[in-house]
Amino acid sequence: MYQYDTFDHQLLADRVAEFSDQVDRRLSGALTEDQFRPLRLMNGLYLEMHAYMLRVAIPYGVLSSRQLRGLAAVARTWDKGYGHFTTRQNIQFNWPRLTDVPQILQALADVEMHAIQTSGACIRNVTIDPFAGVAGDEIADPRPWAEIIRQWSTLHPEFAFLPRKFKIAISGAIEDRAAVRFHDIGLRVIRNDAGDLGFRVWVGGGLGRTPRVARELREFLPAAQILGYLEAALRVYNLHGRRDNKYKARIKILVDEIGIEAYRDQVEAEWHAAGGPTLEVPEAEIARVADFFAAPDYANLPDATVELARWRAADSGFDAWATHNILTHRAPGYAAVTISLKPVGGIPGDITADQMEAVADLADRYSLGELRATKEQNLVLPNVRQDQLHALWSALRSLDLETANKGRITDIISCPGQDYCSLANARSIPVAQEISRRFADRRRLDTLGPITLNVSGCINACGHHHVGNIGLLGVDKRGAEAYQLVLGGDAGEADASVAQITGRAMTAEEAVDAVEVAAAVYLDRRQDAETFIQTFRRIGVTPFKEAIDAAR
Amino acid sequence: MTKQIVTASRLADGRVLFRAPEGWSTDIRDALMFTPDEAAAAVARAQGEPTRVVGAYAVDVDDAGLPLLGRERIRVFGPTVAPYSQVEA
């Protein structure tokens, strides 16, 4: 994992001092709210319905046990004893006091954490595959590049007041687990024929009011040239992105309006004028950063096939958990374990301070001190010995964190919705909880197989419903909560698609029933071992629409 | 005639406040009821307290003084879901 050097620490110290000063000046009235708002947003501090909300960055989702304990301490000391993992690999606290935020930032800085640029019209947290460094299908580890981009984008003076937020994602594996085509810039790591490392660059993807699949900006960019290229891409966006309408200010709209060719021409021209291919991250720095992400000293182990079979046979609970929550590791004898934060009837992504501390201990004991936060709002222990899986599972059980539903229909991704967010049109958590209860049965989960289900409380789509195999969108129907069901979204690079509307908005009860109907249609119509999304792609939305209408 | 209350966020901690006879209260039962014109004036006056409150606005309420809109009721009573429910009740 990346370790701060004196420079990194100094920057955070300066930042904490700066924001503390800004808070003082706001409290004294020297700064008006209009002046303070963009400053606090650049520090991830929202003013929400009930209280302030602080969004703490978990850079590219990688977290040490020490940092997780630090987050637990923040939750306990300055909040209400819990935190919420987000769909962008960050964590949110819902109840901090403005007057405490300087101290919170100091406590975070002590464990090399911060809230810089987790909001505002600037470059946000770079997100990646949560199994980076351990996945069997990895081409190259995206983490060093995420760290290099993180530093370059932090307090970048030219891009502090972009037309709108800017989100970057990186995928380093064959399967895209970072949704690169739904970001402002998506990078997929590739090697050219000569074996050189580079990126395929996607631009103009996004969700919200105008979901878009990204277009290819560049087929191959040598990896070391990434910062110069990003700077050109951002500069063109900064100068030409729309600023007249908040809902048309993302780069996807610019690319729509001028066309990908024109945008590419401008980026390439700007990049070349600045030095083009001569602008490279020094090899020494690439090597320095990559070093932090070198594979740990894995023990020389065989796969624990026999033990696993024995444990599975002895305990159906363990069997289910091993089936769903374990990912094959590139190191033999190891596994990457997903800790689902979606217990039956629970709030997706929420975790108590006590659980955070316990999970930190588990990370130390079973995962070489490292964790990941995923955009599905779960946690991952990336380095677990297979021969310790049963012990880990038992420990998770005692914490009510053994829910065996990773990637299944009850692994629901949900924004906080109207219970917390002033932008929302409807509540999302209660709907997620009801779906979670309806589909809790283990056999049912198995039968339905992999399904992504996303709930957004409004069209801003923070729940990513556009890319859910099943998505629910909260709308306002004459002052009442209502939900639109969408089907057929897919976030992966290869089959990137936006979900389709199935009909008019429904009550929460009707919406949950409609999800049941959709599941039934799938089971009825699937062929061979088709997953939900494969069946959907084959038969289209009409059979689902008809069944849902008929059921109403 | 529409009745309204005036609400804002306390600058120091972001907590929900209601315009009350003596300034601001966190308890909705203390909230003053206004006509829309009176509420608008109260909202304008709140601009004069920038180090105390932020984001003041008027909310339509029923005869009991409770907000009509679901969103506003959630703001008054808090999230409808337990803050840290991790286990099925």
Add this chain to the structure above:
Amino acid sequence: MPLVKLTSTGALSAPVADWPLLAEDADVPPSGPVLVPLATWLAGRETLKNRPDTGVWLAAGDDATALGADLPAVVAVRFAAFTDGRGYSQARLLRERLGFAGELRAVGDVLIDQARFLGRSGFDAFQVAEGTDLVHFEAALGRFSVVYQSAADRATPVIALRHPLHRSAAE
């Protein structure tokens, strides 16, 4: 509104009077001090460039690189709203692409808390609101001793500090 300038020591000068911005379709006054719009400058460059008290101001949507060679002694970039960040790119292009070495002023909606971003983007003069606490402004300018990226200023980015023998054109 008063103008303060960055001196070579990094301190701010005492406020001086700023030059007025000429409206877009107005006639150029016979003498300055005045800042003329870009289009006006481009049309009348031959004569205007000989006037030491006449400079150019850029609106947020102007193409800074249109100034080309033959640069005035003073360029002002106008921030109509402090949330409109185009001026930062314009400033960097002026400094780094056109090699502008004159006085680069940030005028309009300029806030103390943007001082560091403005300074790093190449501005060395700032229009401040009446009553601005200049002590704070100066503090804000010098706030960050560490920078991660190179920009228009002289600050050495961290990568270069980490690897002193491996400086490259951009980090």
